Amino acid sequence: MTSGATTRSGASGVKPGETRLGLVRRARRMHRALAEAHTDAHCELDFTSPLELLVATVLSAQTTDVTVNRVTPALFARYPDAAAYAGADRTEMEEILRPTGFYRAKTNSVMSLGAALVEKFDGEVPGRLKDLVTLPGVGRKTANVVLGNAFGVPGITVDTHFGRLVRRWAWTDSEDPVEVEKQVGTLIERKDWTMLSHRVIFHGRRVCHAKKPACGACSLAKDCPSAGIGETDPVKAAKLVKGPEADHLLALVGLER
The missing domain is CATH 1.10.340.30 (Hypothetical protein; domain 2)
Known part of the structure; x- marks a missing residue:
């Protein structure tokens, strides 16, 4: 597929009319926004080996x-x-x-x-x-x-949160975790794969909830084709944001509790 071709259902990215180049640029903008939002993203399992x-x-x-x-x-x-x-x-x-x-x-x-x-x-x-x-x-x-x-080897972890969010973002339309991993891996630089996984999972747990995402308090909303499927009122959405980083996440969009 050339950079000027529009993406189709089944390709990596399903936003209508979006070119492949447009998808890559949007995905990387969203990842930069995730990095700003979730500065402390990490593996939440405790381990020493x-x-x-x-x-x-x-x-x-x-x-x-x-x-x-x-x-x-x-x-x-x-x-x-x-x-x-x-x-x-x-x-x-x-x-x-x-x-x-x-x-x-x-x-x-x-x-x-x-x-x-x-x-x-x-x-x-x-x-x-x-x-x-x-x-x-x-x-x-x-x-x-x-x-x-x-081991410090870059990898994309496709758990429930990750799959749900990247489909909402139209980075992929696949339900198959292996295919999701493959398609998302073509959008984001390999060196960022592990941190991408953490940031997406953090966002899914704190902002982009399964049943009622906090769209009105989400710093990714401007690039998200699914913005509006959740709570759009900023005040109400602010109450849906979870986690110890809630004040920081809300400040990014000019809100507070």
Whole structure:
């Protein structure tokens, strides 16, 4: 596709009449706005090693990062390496993981993960995507979290928030996480992929909510083709903005609580 061609449904970007060049420029403007809005964006799982991050990410399925962070200090202290996970007492681990939900399945996953690391990689977490995705319970999303945050290898993490927002922004129309990752990766420079992921996820949790986005208090609204699907009244929208950075986010659009 040439820079002057308009994008079509199924291509990366679905805003009617927008050229490919226009899409790239808009996406990068939005990313700059995200960087200004979410200056403290980061991985919200607590970890001190690649193994800890890998386990925490596996545990984060269908629960909150806050819940995982309450559980992992005891877990990490009890099981300091892959061999310890592989040889864990199942009942003991289940009790530690109980607050995360689906604790029996998660115990199976973590023990299997430890065993696979010992068997395939001498107990070390590999630093390559193709190796990480061979581990039980590890898909591209988990692998990119680990690569980006523990190894400094750029990666796009397509979780629920990320997929929802980039479709609202017409950066893609795909529902397939792998295709979303591929298409968004053509819009934003590779060096920015990991921070893009954090910033989009932060925005989804704090401003662009699933059911009622705070459109009237969003600093990205001018470039968002979905602006207006949520609360447009600035005063009402301001009340929807969440998180410790709310005052900063509102100040960017000239609002306060």
